[in-house]
Amino acid sequence: MTRATRIDRTPAGRLPGYSRHLGWTLMAVLALMGFAGGGSGQEVAPPDNPEATEAIGKIRSPFCPGLMLEICPTAQAEALRDSIQAMAETGLAADSVVELVVAQYGEEYRAYPKRSGAGLVAWIVPPLALVLGLGAVILVLRHLREPESQTVHEGLSDQDEERIREAMAAMEEDV
The missing domain is CATH 1.20.5 (Single alpha-helices involved in coiled-coils or other helix-helix interfaces)
Known part of the structure; x- marks a missing residue:
């Protein structure tokens, strides 16, 4: 019977030394490579035909939720852009191309109402x-700028003025 060679491990079960730091370093490098590469590595080439460019600019992508068709990096979006380019090259106007795409995929992919x-x-x-x-x-x-209207005493009738004088005289007697 042969015994398997035993690797000395630290109490936490990790290999001694630099392996933990190496793992974190590798993950950081891979993450940075992913961000620097732009994700999928595909670049979206603009179409040559101005009608196709206009039509693509008026359509939201059915393949990338929340993105316009002109910046969606998927292969399906690339195929749709190519088919729009082909339709525009046959002489279709941009609005006609948009209507055809919307008829195929649905009204929700129209970028502008x-x-x-x-x-x-x-x-x-x-x-x-x-x-x-x-x-x-x-x-x-x-309304907030207008000064508050002040009550004008000129509009009192003679009877009201007499009652006010009597009330004021009564108040002075009580004091």
């Missing part, structure tokens, strides 16, 4: 709310 129908509300309501809010702020500030 339409300027007609329900999309028109999205173009009108925010500026209108801004103007109305600004008007409300101006009215409130004007």
